[in-house]
Structure formats: structure tokens, C-alpha cells
Amino acid sequence: MLRSIAAPVLVLGTFGLAAEVCQGACQPHEVFVPAGVYTPFFKSGTETRPVPVDPICLSATTVTHEEFLGFVRDHPEWQKSRIKRLFAEDSYLGDWQDDLTPPPEMISQPATFVSWFAAGAYCEAQGGRLPTVAEWERFAGGREPANNPGAAPFAFAMGQAAPELANTGLTLPGVWEWTANFNSTLISGRIGTTEGADSSQFCGDGIRAVDPSNYGAFLRYSFRSSLRANFALKNLGFRCVRDVP
């Protein structure tokens, strides 16, 4: 059933003229991303199955330390000394000096060392949610330019704005980002296996990839599949989206 819907949309799949009209539905700090189609990186069985994606209002930037400070002030249960271990591992807000002191020199930098639970709770408190993998890949999964000597190594894997969203203010600061369904990809499908076994699975997945030359997507998908919901990592931040009102 999805497929019959997807086919006509696919034809109009690129970001259309409606974009400018609907930007009004979003807030000033947000970018309007019109409805469209996302083609998953991995084939579903032997076929590629484009997925329709609803329009969203997307935060133009990832959440900063300053913004996260506001959140933990209002919601003390997410402060680093109070959070329950199920919801975040020991390294949660590991760069903060105490419950209400983020690193001063990083105040406007992306908040990292944040777990999936904390990121989700932040977005919910703002009336939003975390983007799905499909949504994220659609706005930030642009291919790296073939020759980009200035780019930091691997930064391309942490997100390149879709060409249609250039000049919208969309900022990708070079950190990994949480997604709502980060645990939907099976790169290895196993826990507790040796590195050797994992890398053989990783290679095997190349056969399943829609575009095996998209190295950035490989990195993102394997990174996501290795996460647990309570992980709090130095290079992992987040941004929120809202369904278009």
C-alpha cells in the first residue's frame, strides 16, 4: 500500500516550490522541510523501497550547552547528579563542572555527552521530538563534495545539508546526532561478538547498500547501530523537529 502512494510522490520527490510558502508554518529558528521521499541506505531484501516523509519544522542548529542548561534548570531530574543510570551512563554531561555549569568556553557550542533519553526529553519539553533516521538523512545526508580540501576529516559523515536546503540557515556543526529510531539498523545484528566478526558483517552489508560508494552513510549507519539509549558521548549531540502544525 505504501508503494502505491510512494510512486507518484517520487516523481515530485525533490523539494518543491511549496517550501517558501510553508516556511511561515515554522518558527524563525526553524527550517521548513517539505514532504518528500527518502530512499533507505540499505535495500529491503533485494529491492529499494522509497519511504514517504512528512513535512517538518527542523531546528536549524543542534541544541547548545546554553539551551540545555535552560532545560536542566527547569527539569532537575535531568541534571547530571540526579539522572538515573538507566537513562544516561556515567559520562552524561561529562564536560559540565556541576549540575548547572556547562563549560563556559563552549556555551554556544553543541551540547554533547547527552543520552537518547535526555535528548528526547529536551525535545518533548519544547513541543518537538527527535527526527527519525529517514527525516535526518533526508535533510543532512547530502553527499560530500568530491574534492573538498578544507573539510575536516569525517565531518562529511556527520552531515551535509541536502542541496535544496542550502541557504536556509541549516547548520551541521560536525557532531553526530541522535535520531528517534537510531536502533532500527542492523549492521551486525549481534552483541558481544568479536571485532573480527563485526567487520565481516560490515563488509557484507556493502552488498545490501543502495549506493555502496556512499562512505559517509556507511559511517553514520554503523555508528547508529552501535549506540545504546543511555550512551553519552563526546561527539554526539542532537536537534529537534516538530510536525508541521
Added chain:
Amino acid sequence: MNRLKAVALPFLAAVVLTTDVTSEPSERSVYQLDSSWVEDNGQAFKLAALEGHMQLLALIYTTCEGSCPITVKSMQMFSRSMPADIKGRIRFLLVTVDPEQDTLEVLREYRREMKLDRRWKLLRGSDEDVRELAAVLGFNYEQIESGQFAHSNLVTVLDRRGEIVHQQNDFASDVKPVIEVIRRQQP
């Protein structure tokens, strides 16, 4: 950290029995998830209600053609052939990752078909709540073509407070680790 544990353990062993009932839910307990579930019999259900018994937990869906039938069958075989000293110390919990197809009626039919007794609970929840539970367990899944799912093949043992004490793939091939984990827990 390890040294602390070594010191604390003898005390814990003595204290556990007296504090267990009244203590706050453990910091790592999965039962802190406030998600709402429905049992196949239509009863509303919170995970915290599982407290008090160890659980052998698997995420499945009833139309699964791959590994889930093997997982459930091997859990069943395990439930019938548990060594005498651990009999009755663990319950069985199946949570569907496909709430759309696995309605309560379908789950009830599944219970009948698989002959699952009262020690087994079958739970259905919202997509979001299933996603959250899976994220906590480290269980990855994604719907693929024709109603099937690509998914981890993971079985989890929760202790009486809801902490993850053991996880393994390929439960069918070796149940010994699970037996050992159950033995290590307070009866």
C-alpha cells in the same frame, strides 16, 4: 569501582533480603520506563508490575518467519526442562514489535497455538514505547518488505528488580549461561 564492589558484596548479600521490598526502584531498572502496555487478555500493564520475579524477555512478532519461532520454542523447551533447583524462579515475557499486526486477538491466538501457560506474559504497546524498550535493551529492528522485520536475535534476563543481568543471541544453541545467571540470583 571493582574494589568497592568486592567490599560491598558480603554486606549486600546480608542486606538484600531486608531492603529488597521497600527500596526505591534500582537506578538501572528497566521498570523505570513509564510506558503503558496491554496484556493479551486486555489488562492494562506497567513494567513495574513485573517486579519480584526474574524474567526471560524476548521481542518478537507473531508472523515472523525467521528466528522468532525458534527463540520462542527454545524458551519453551527451557521452561519445561529447567533444572529442579531453579524451577519456578523465572517468568517469560514476549513483547511484540509489530503492534499493528499483532492485535490482542492475534496475541491470544498465538498463546493458544504455542500453548503458553500462565507463566508467560504477552505484551502489546505503542510503536514509541516498543522503540524505547528496544533502545534500552539494545535490540535493533526495522520493518522491511511484506510485513517482515529485520531484527536482533536477542534474549534478555531481568533480575527481580528489572535490571538487565544477562543478554545473549542464539538462545537456542546454549541455555547454560541463563541457568547460571538464575542460580547466581537470590532465590
